[in-house]
Amino acid sequence: MEFAIDDIWLPHEIHPETPKEGRPMTDLFPRFDIDQVTMTCRQRGEPYGLEFADMHTLSNTHLALEAAEFARDEGRYHDFHRAVFRAYFTEGRNIGDMTVLLDVARQCSLDADRLHRALAEARFAKRVTEGSEEAKARGVTAIPAxxxxxxPTITGAVSEDRFREVLRSLSDL
Structure with missing residues (x-):
């Protein structure tokens, strides 16, 4: 996943230890907590037309973050970001899977063959590492941040009201 600085999304792996094939969410969290988070996301997303699938698998996000950097260089970052978000959170797809990422890339009019080569060569791995290092230095432990x-820093899936509170407090300065 990613965090934002100066309206720029930076890559950050919250769980870099996740195996390439992903892992069951229940390895990390009790099912009750997962269901509560899913319910909260659904409630907060509904007014905006955002849908959330049941959460069963935690994907290894490293390749997805590298793919997002490829998309950034191609001028398609925001389209790719939204599409990979939809693939993972709405469709429940494994965004650590190369086939899924190439499909998402095609949906965003990215050259899937060039992306595949870039990922195979780990061309954007350094950017992902640097983003994670910056996130750790800033104390990021949840995303989005x-x-x-x-x-204040806002982390996680918070309500729109929380953003309004922060923005109001800043405009009063």
Missing amino acids: FFFEGG
Whole structure:
């Protein structure tokens, strides 16, 4: 997943130890907690037309983060970001799977063959590592993470009201 600085999304792996094939969410969290998070995401996403699938598998996000960097260089970052989000959270697909990432890339009019070569060569691995290092230095432990100059950091799936509170407090400065 990623976090944002200066309206720029940076790559960050929250669980880099996740095997390439992914792992059951229940390896990390009790099923009750997973279901509660899913319910909260569904409630918060519904007014915006965002749908969330049941959460069963935690994907290894390294390749997806590298693919996002490829998309950034191609000028398709935001399209790819939304599409990979939809693939994982709405469709329940494994975004650590090369086939899934190439399919998402095609949906975003990216050259899947060039992306495949870039991922095979780990061309964007350094950017992912650097993004994770910056996130750790800033104390990021959950995603998404939003930083506001002179304000608090917002992490995780929070309500729109929380963003409004922070923005109001900053405009009062």
